[in-house]
Amino acid sequence: MAKRIAYLGPAGTFTEAAAILYDPEADLIPLSSIAAVAAAVDFDKAEEGVVPIENSIEGSVTDTLDLLIHDSTLAIRRELVIPIEHCLLVKPGVTMDGIESIHSHTQALGQCRHYIEGRFPGAQAVAALSTAAAVEDMMAGPSSAAAIGTARAAEIYGAEVLARGIQDNQANFTRFVALAHRDHPPTGSDKTSLCFSFSDDRAGILYNVLGHFATRNINLAKVESRPNKESLGRYVFLVDLDGHREDPLVRDALACMEAEVSMLKVFGSYPKYRVS
Amino acid sequence: MAKRIAYLGPAGTFTEAAAILYDPEADLIPLSSIAAVAAAVDFDKAEEGVVPIENSIEGSVTDTLDLLIHDSTLAIRRELVIPIEHCLLVKPGVTMDGIESIHSHTQALGQCRHYIEGRFPGAQAVAALSTAAAVEDMMAGPSSAAAIGTARAAEIYGAEVLARGIQDNQANFTRFVALAHRDHPPTGSDKTSLCFSFSDDRAGILYNVLGHFATRNINLAKVESRPNKESLGRYVFLVDLDGHREDPLVRDALACMEAEVSMLKVFGSYPKYRVS
Numbered sequence: 326m327a328k329r330i331a332y333l334g335p336a337g338t339f340t341e342a343a344a345i346l347y348d349p350e351a352d353l354i355p356l357s358s359i360a361a362v363a364a365a366v367d368f369d370k371a372e373e374g375v376v377p378i379e380n381s382i383e384g385s386v387t388d389t390l391d392l393l394i395h396d397s398t399l400a401i402r403r404e405l406v407i408p409i410e411h412c413l414l415v416k417p418g419v420t421m422d423g424i425e426s427i428h429s430h431t432q433a434l435g436q437c438r439h440y441i442e443g444r445f446p447g448a449q450a451v452a453a454l455s456t457a458a459a460v461e462d463m464m465a466g467p468s469s470a471a472a473i474g475t476a477r478a479a480e481i482y483g484a485e486v487l488a489r490g491i492q493d494n495q496a497n498f499t500r501f502v503a504l505a506h507r508d509h510p511p512t513g514s515d516k517t518s519l520c521f522s523f524s525d526d527r528a529g530i531l532y533n534v535l536g537h538f539a540t541r542n543i544n545l546a547k548v549e550s551r552p553n554k555e556s557l558g559r560y561v562f563l564v565d566l567d568g569h570r571e572d573p574l575v576r577d578a579l580a581c582m583e584a585e586v587s588m589l590k591v592f593g594s595y596p597k598y599r600v601s
Numbered sequence: 602m603a604k605r606i607a608y609l610g611p612a613g614t615f616t617e618a619a620a621i622l623y624d625p626e627a628d629l630i631p632l633s634s635i636a637a638v639a640a641a642v643d644f645d646k647a648e649e650g651v652v653p654i655e656n657s658i659e660g661s662v663t664d665t666l667d668l669l670i671h672d673s674t675l676a677i678r679r680e681l682v683i684p685i686e687h688c689l690l691v692k693p694g695v696t697m698d699g700i701e702s703i704h705s706h707t708q709a710l711g712q713c714r715h716y717i718e719g720r721f722p723g724a725q726a727v728a729a730l731s732t733a734a735a736v737e738d739m740m741a742g743p744s745s746a747a748a749i750g751t752a753r754a755a756e757i758y759g760a761e762v763l764a765r766g767i768q769d770n771q772a773n774f775t776r777f778v779a780l781a782h783r784d785h786p787p788t789g790s791d792k793t794s795l796c797f798s799f800s801d802d803r804a805g806i807l808y809n810v811l812g813h814f815a816t817r818n819i820n821l822a823k824v825e826s827r828p829n830k831e832s833l834g835r836y837v838f839l840v841d842l843d844g845h846r847e848d849p850l851v852r853d854a855l856a857c858m859e860a861e862v863s864m865l866k867v868f869g870s871y872p873k874y875r876v877s
Contacts, residue, residue, distance in 0.1 A: 381833040384663050388711070406833060431707065431730070435664075452728035454707070498833040529815035531824060532808065539805035546834060548807060549826045557657040557682060557774040558822060 331371035337457040337478030343501040344375040379500040400508035400593035409497040414484040428459035429473035439493040508593030515569040517594040524587035537578040569594040607647035613733040613754030619777040620651040655776040676784035676869035685773040690760040704735035705749035715769040784869030791845040793870040800863035813854040845870040
């Protein structure tokens with residue numbers, strides 16, 4: 326039986342592209358929120374759930390981080406990286422000249438700001454809940470409307486691609502994670518993601534904790550902070566490190582830090598993604 | 602002459618409330634983007650510019666961080682913190698019963714998700730470019746529409762407040778900064794914000810840099826990372842520390858770290874905000 330993979334939909338988003346890349350044979354289940362994707366895995370409606378976690382321009386997808394920190398016990402089992410190519414979509418037959426409004430998610434509008442200002446200086450930006458929803462809105466609107474979305478959304482909704490690769494920064498990649506009940510066994514080239522917090526904010530406490538990795542020569546691929554949601558200025562720290570949680574050095578470091586933090590949650594260990 | 606303060610508008614947003622709190626006598630100039638606010642100060646159309654930088658639930662306002670890192674030489678001169686109270690606004694005379702769609706910025710929709718799902722389970726969420734634009738959209742739409750916005754937006758646009766404080770988490774604060782050509786002289790209770798990056802990602806290099814603060818007992822109020830926008834997995838680190846950049850210990854620490862980083866940019870030192 327094909328694996329069931331829930332993903333942040335609708336069809337035609339970059340997350341769908343990541344899910345297809347992950348398993349072209351899977352039964353894909355589009356859901357309308359990151360929380361719904363996690364719930365589908367929790368309730369065994371799907372074996373895994375694919376959600377975006379980080380973009381090379383915009384930074385982290387905070388809904389996914391907050392889900393991992395606060396609201397889910399699912400593990401990260403895989404990571405996937407895909408290049409983001411924004412396209413300008415219109416109704417069939419529409420040309421560049423008549424475009425007066427441009428629909429998209431605010432992030433996509435922001436990522437194509439210079440292109441829009443240069444080509445369509447007077448056009449009105451219209452916010453949508455996703456790039457795919459923007460394409461739907463555009464198809465239901467007047468022929469002076471355009472949308473920023475994927476080439477696949479053009480196929481799905483019957484739109485025409487007027488221009489490809491319209492993002493201002495060409496080095497635009499998004500990292501996705503597949504969430505599951507269990508993380509991945511060691512492969513020899515792994516990453517581990519975790520978060521921790523402190524009950525006080527003594528000077529140097531973060532420094533001490535990072536020292537457990539530094540002294541073992543464990544590379545930290547990422548250090549980030551998120552608000553703890555209780556008071557402004559208190560944070561949960563997130564770390565991605567090179568190595569598997571079952572590696573003896575990583576296990577040692579985690580044991581040492583556990584004594585110093587008020588909360589430690591390992592999201593999982595998984596193979597490092599190689600861009601092919 | 603009154604000070605001219607540019608801010609991220611339109612009127613009726615929380616940023617306007619922060620600008621009024623900062624200087625009730627100022628001439629306020631609403632602008633449509635964070636970049637436009639910085640440009641107004643750069644070109645001396647305003648002495649200072651107020652923009653949001655961090656919310657206690659959502660985390661950092663990445664447009665403001667990226668402006669400070671990449672696109673501006675302006676300094677942070679002040680910080681301001683205000684509580685966020687989302688209100689449900691409708692056209693005058695409309696009641697709870699008939700509401701079928703709810704307009705707002707995606708962040709405000711997210712912050713009131715439980716309230717919306719509980720009270721209006723079938724309602725359609727409609728994205729807008731700001732909470733104030735959502736109120737305008739709602740006033741121009743059918744009477745089955747509601748918007749999430751500020752009480753002041755209700756006044757400005759002639760809407761009615763049906764419910765106050767509808768955010769799911771009551772501990773919801775936003776921190777704003779005032780940008781100017783110069784930062785603030787020392788007051789004895791100051792913060793300093795800065796960013797730095799490395800040209801390689803040797804294990805432990807971040808640890809070494811943080812050590813310059815830890816060994817001097819300088820508390821780091823915040824450590825965060827942002828993508829460097831050149832490649833996925835390379836970051837710029839942002840730090841808020843307790844103390845003024847002219848304090849001898851802070852000056853020392855900055856001098857030591859300067860030798861180890863490939864880029865160091867001090868955004869400024871400014872008085873710590875006290876919530877009154």
